[in-house]
Amino acid sequence: MSTVPFEMLALQRLYHWERTAPDRIALTQPMGGGVIRDYTWGEVAGAVRRMAAHLKAQGWEPGSRVAILSKNCAWWLMSDLAIWKAGYVSVPLYPTLAHDTVAQILTHSEARACFVGKLDGWEGMKPGVPAGLPCISYPLSAATKAGRRSAPATHRSRARPIAAPRNSPP
DSSP states (O other): OOOOOOOGGGHHHHHHHHHHTTTSSEEEEEEOOOOOOOEEHHHHHHHHHHHHHHHHHHHOTOOEEEEESSOOOOOHHHHHHHHHHTTTTTEOOOOTHHHHHHHHHHHHHHSSEEEEETTTTTTHHHHGSSSTTOEEEOOTHHHHHHOOETTOOOOOOOOOEOOTTTTTOO
């Protein structure tokens, strides 16, 4: 079995790109309404640090589990990196699970918190989230509209309209 060199691990790659190309676009997130939001490597690293600090401030022991329940998005990747940076373990959940499966995974994993993103069926999944489990919602999340906390300082005002492809009519 081969091992991955330390400098090739995900967090080490993030630090490398933050150091060598902080202004290069790393992630692009559709925001709806024809607007997209670009995140540079520097912004991603900063958001990951803030999210990790927020998690660590909870005082959980190293190796605690933190769940992610969302469709793929820029914040999913940032929260996954933040969980690792904080010394915790990610518990990813498919964004199409039934509430009883959500409950089983969150309970069995002993998740301490759950990041909640944009989901097509949040209202059907929400009953599976144990009462009292802290949920941290991403921008655009249905949970944000339901009064949950949002992810700490993960977005700023770098949103821009989606440009039409060059060979298509306006």
